[in-house]
Amino acid sequence: MKIYLDDERTEPEGWRRAYWPDEVIKLLETENVTEISLDHDLGDDDRGTGYDVLLWIEEQVVTNGFKPPKLKVHSANSAARIKMELAIKNIFERASY
16 A cells, blocks of 8 residues: 555545544554655644654654655655655664565
8 A cells, every 4th residue: 555645735546645644654553555655744733744654653663673665755845854854764774674
C-alpha cells in the first residue's frame, strides 16, 4: 500500500489518501505499507503534521526494529521539508536490514 498524507492535494492514482498522522500510523501498524509521501502542514497543527509520522517511524526503528517503507516529502513548506528530509536520512541510517 502507498499512502499519501495531505489535506489539500489529490492523491496520485494507486495511492491511499490520509488526512492526519494518526491515520498513517494506524495503517503502518496494521497494513503492508510500501511507500509514504508526506505533506507537513495539514491544516490543524493540534492534530499533527507529517513530521509526526516520521518521529513515530524513527521511534519504532530504534526501539522495535521496525522496517520503514520508502519515504518522501512533497511539502511546499521549505523549512519543514528540510527538517523532514533530515529525519528520513536519520531513519534509514538507523534502520537495519
